[in-house]
Amino acid sequence: MSSTALLVMDVQNAVVHRYPDPDYLPRLASAIATARAAGVPVIYVGVGFRPGFPEVSPRNKMFGPMAGRAGGGNDDQAMAIHADVAPADGDAIVTKRRVSAFAGSDLDVLLRAREIDHLVLTGIATSGVVLSTLRQAADLDFRLTVLSDGCLDADPEVHRVLVEKVFPAQADVHTIAEWEPKVSNG
Template sequence: MSKQALLVMDVQRVIVDRYPDPAYLPRLRKAIDTARADGVPVIYVTVGFRPGAPEVSARNKMFGRLAGVQLPAAAAQANEIHPDVAPEPGDILVTKRRVSAFAGSDLDMVLRANGIDHLVLTGIATSGVVLSTLRQASDLDFTLTVLSDGCLDNDPEVHRILTEKVFPMQADVTTVAEWAAAH
């Protein structure tokens, strides 16, 4: 029998603030509450680096500007998971070092140790962490579901193309409400 986990990816305050959609966090909260009520593990994935970002190469186009930079203490608070969807005791926290939730993290080990073989993906951005995680998880033979309105992207057309045309090749795509109703 398949065992699911809900992945809540990159919903750190600093990221959420760049995607102004007032309905997003309440929808995501519904998915999280549904998962918890059904005993589905909730795994929060955040992007983070050590002080000075020694794991970042200056050659990395996305993260290279952080190489060797000492971020101010206020940056740590801005990088916390948004309080509207904050983790609760028992939730699993994973820190990744690149775009995919698997890159530089222990996510695969956590999933396999807990017998999880079906991932339900949510997060910001659809064209970033969701796409990268979906591709890698598919290659690792996980069963996948994407909650289309549990994902955000700064380009609505890119979001639409990914959720309607690209993701269905490797995942079931549904909405938070449809997924919640099925649980």
Template sequence: MPETALLVMDVQQAIVDRHPDADYLPRLRGAIDAARAAGVPVVYVVVGFRPGHPDISPRNKTFGALAQSGRFVEGDLSARIHPDVAPLPGEVVVTKKRVSAFAGSDLDVVLRAGDVRHLVLTGIATSGVVLSTLRQAADLDFGLTVLADGCLDGDLEVHRVLTEKVFPRQADVATVEEWAGAVGR
């Protein structure tokens, strides 16, 4: 699948810990392994901030409380990519400053440099990074696929509505198994 990249978004230790699902990481690992085997670049996206959090406004409801915690800065072990799906040497890790993978990051530069035109989205949470990234990527004219079971959300009904009703308006929606089978051909 030339011109395609798999995005693994916000699968960081503290975020995974807040969304317990014993099957999620092995399933996501299956998508990552399929991408690597097919030569599809895997791009990791993490949320991270400078020490002291000068890049978080107190008006930001999503991240404002995080600034008080001192978390999600370089070296914070809870902010590392979960070791079960960690990047290989040479795989790109993009750090973002807001919910969308594009906000405050160089993701667009990385994708354009690799001539990527189609994104396969995975991550935590469906109603957060996946939704925000999908909307922005669609506006940037990327082709999109969402791996429904490669995404996770604390609210199962919100996940269902997004993957079954909202996302199909702008993306193809598949399971990890369906996509892995297709990418391996």
């Protein structure tokens, strides 16, 4: 029997602020409501670091500029999940240390413990966390669905190419309105 979870990835205040789309959060909120109504667990994944960013190598092109800076950690309001799609009681929150939701996190352990084998992916950015997580999850033999309008990217053409040409090789791709979660958890 298949068990499904909705992953809401990198929808943190600082990230949402960089991707202004007034329709995105309401769309994502509707996907979260659909999942909850169907009994599908919602798992939030966000990037976070300890104070001083000791996990970040200066060689890392994306995160390297943070290395050695003061601040960081998970208490920073900028890194909190955006209030419009905030976790509910009982939702799992996973902290990752790199782009993929699996990198430096306990996501795989959490999914295996809950016997989840089907992931529904949403998040910011399509070319970042969604792409990296999809590739790693496929290699870990998860069944995958991507909610195309539950993802957002700074470059609309990159988003289009990924959801129309790249992701279908490893995942089913649907809009939020098309997605019908199967109540097979249990």
